[in-house]
Amino acid sequence: MNYLIGDLQGCCDALERLLQTLDFSPSRDRIHCLGDLVNRGPASLRTLRRLQGLGDAAQCLLGNHDLHLLAAAHGARKPGKSDTLREILDAPDRASLLDWLRQQRLAAEAQGWLLVHAGVVPQWDRSDTLSLAAEVEALLRGPDLPDFLQEMYGNEPDRWHEGLRGTDRLRFIINVLTRMRFCSADGRLEFKSKDGADVAPAGFMPWFEVPDRRSAGQPIAFGHWSTLGLVQRPDLLALDTGCVWGGSLSAAALDAQGLVRDIIQVRCPQAQKPG
Numbered sequence: 724m725n726y727l728i729g730d731l732q733g734c735c736d737a738l739e740r741l742l743q744t745l746d747f748s749p750s751r752d753r754i755h756c757l758g759d760l761v762n763r764g765p766a767s768l769r770t771l772r773r774l775q776g777l778g779d780a781a782q783c784l785l786g787n788h789d790l791h792l793l794a795a796a797h798g799a800r801k802p803g804k805s806d807t808l809r810e811i812l813d814a815p816d817r818a819s820l821l822d823w824l825r826q827q828r829l830a831a832e833a834q835g836w837l838l839v840h841a842g843v844v845p846q847w848d849r850s851d852t853l854s855l856a857a858e859v860e861a862l863l864r865g866p867d868l869p870d871f872l873q874e875m876y877g878n879e880p881d882r883w884h885e886g887l888r889g890t891d892r893l894r895f896i897i898n899v900l901t902r903m904r905f906c907s908a909d910g911r912l913e914f915k916s917k918d919g920a921d922v923a924p925a926g927f928m929p930w931f932e933v934p935d936r937r938s939a940g941q942p943i944a945f946g947h948w949s950t951l952g953l954v955q956r957p958d959l960l961a962l963d964t965g966c967v968w969g970g971s972l973s974a975a976a977l978d979a980q981g982l983v984r985d986i987i988q989v990r991c992p993q994a995q996k997p998g
Contacts, residue, residue, distance in 0.1 A: 724752045725833050727975040729962030730946040731756060732788060733764030733807050735773055737972040737991045744987055745974060749780035754974075755833045757946035758786025758840030758901065761808065763967045764994045768810040775823045783827045785863075786840040786947060787901040790875070793863075796821050799872035805995060825863045829900045830856035834981035836960070837938070841947040842903040845910045845936035846883045852938070855896045862893060881912045904948050906930050919950045931959055944975065955986060969993030
């Protein structure tokens with residue numbers, strides 16, 4: 724059985740309860756975690772160790788918090804007061820864990836579903852998303868990562884065009900796959916609002932509601948957007964249900980045809996207050 728799982732954010736106890744509820748077996752089943760594996764929750768180190776220990780039974784995407792960990796580890800970003808990354812940075816197996824993290828994906832597939840952490844810009848289809856994600860994945864695994872992390876952050880460029888090159892191209896790909904919620908009809912990204920889909924900023928809409936987006940019809944599962952809540956459509960799964968904020972940790976069970984057989988949730992204690 725394949726299970727798609729929303730944002731963990733270091734809530735390892737919730738993950739353990741979810742796996743128990745699923746009767747998960749690494750020899751039989753596979754989990755696909757949709758990014759934000761760490762940070763803000765109480766057990767980021769234990770979460771990484773657990774996922775690493777599952778080997779091929781866990782396919783994990785990188786979210787913005789996971790990239791933040793890599794940036795902090797390379798001195799490109801300082802952990803904030805709400806971060807829970809210090810135990811990883813001080814761990815004796817830090818190097819192994821960070822190397823494992825660098826091997827994870829920014830976009831993947833599971834039984835016909837395209838998996839991303841945040842979203843897909845309107846100009847990209849499935850093939851574009853996977854190939855552009857692979858460009859960043861190659862960088863993450865290579866020797867140029869420390870230098871790039873110094874330039875990774877920023878909101879520009881805010882529109883896609885094929886002529887983007889170098890740092891601008893990589894930054895835009897990362898922003899789409901790990902940060903976006905709203906965009907305009909022509910694909911301009913908006914990063915200020917973290918509200919739900921019903922309060923879109925003027926001129927913007929949820930990325931999955933853009934008319935004629937090239938990924939329309941492709942089933943897409945994503946996390947990242949806790950204020951959106953659970954969304955279940957034949958072509959769309961939003962699975963960040965705010966575990967770290969006192970919501971739930973959600974999993975979608977896929978049958979042999981890739982259809983969602985069930986949504987399984989476990990309640991989570993509040994680890995952080997939204998702010």
